[in-house]
Amino acid sequence: MDGAELADIVAKHGHSSATAWLETDHYRIWRPSASEPIKQSSFPPVQGYLEANNYVFAWGNPIVSDVAALKPTLEAFIAWVTSRNSKPVFSCVNSEVESILASMGWATVSCINEDVVDPEHVYELTHEEAVTSDDGNAGMVKDMKKNLRRADKADLKVEEITGDAWTDDVKKEIDDGVAAWKKSRSGIQLAATDFLPWLDFEHRRYWLARHEGKAVGIIIISPVRDQYVIKNAVHFPKAPKGTSEQLIHQALTDLRNERSDGEDHPSVGDISVTFSISAAGDLKPTKNISGWRFTWLNKTYSNVSSSAGLLNRGDFRSKFDSKREPMFVCYSSEDGFGLDGIETLVKLLRR
Secondary structure (H helix, E strand, O other): OHHHHHHHHHHHOOOOOHHHHOOOOOOOOOOOOOOOOOOOOOOOOEEEEEEEOOEEEEOOOOOOOOOHHHHHHHHHHHHHHOOOOOEEEEEOOOOHHHHHHHHHHOOEEEEEEEEEEOOHHHHHHHHOOOOOOOOOOOOHHHHHHHHHHHHHHHHEEEEEEOOOOOOOHHHHHHHHHHHHHHHHHOOOOOOOOOOOOOOOOOOEEEEEEEEEEEEEEEEEEEOOOOOOEEEEEEEEEOOOOOOHHHHHHHHHHHHHHHHHEEEEEEEEOOEEEEHHHHHHHEEEEEEEEOOHHHHHHHHHHHHHHHOOOOOHHHHHHHHHHEEEEEEEEEEEEOOOOOHHHHHHHHHHHOO
């Protein structure tokens, strides 16, 4: 399928992990053969995956029109992978897919979360009479408010870029800022996607932060099905403190205000925005795994997550009192998921 068709399906029927599939230099796309259609779906299901060293890593749920199509789609994909003498592994799937695979005898673990934030809740946290969250994120929320004040004091301006505001000079500013941001990073970089600011431009929305007239940060948001996905949110080198927080806060505020009608504002739960996935603090066994296999896997996960700083993203997102929805990794109990599989996945995610 071509890129435009894939982008359209992801926007209309997809989920946050599926937005990664648009990076076709990394991800490949599977669909069932026309001779063996999945009748429970009104369109041929779609599954994005990464592949190397006889491993096929399905990234996120398959996209189907109806949940009834999930099991036959999973079965068809697994059959296709094994027919090629490869080992299938499902990464970043939700509880529905995890439950289906567990019922088939697959081992399932949870070591990742989907970080979901509610614009109305963020507004309630940050308006003048707000009461700070009373859960474990209270300190992080307080830090977010402090950085928003810093951004205001620095006279940081954040605006969505639309229509005629898109000029060659603005695009060059963004390209230069992203290049500088990439150059400034250090250490191991593990991520499901690269930072490609112009990918799927037709569906995405952009907010730019300026300080003293210069671009100092950007947030890119992709509408997907019934929610919004924050694809990228970064501050460029030399940006004032609080730039990232102000970018995210302003974009969430704009999304909230779009749903407002006069004095009527959205209720908590009306708008869902996801940062996509982040690493969990530890590995949790869920189905069909125990004993030394889990102990070894947990130790390996801890080593990888600490060396790559994978927990930092989740910590930052907690500033917005994000809710962490568990996601799962599932693999065949028969094939196992050893050191070679983990090393293969880590190499595929190096950026």
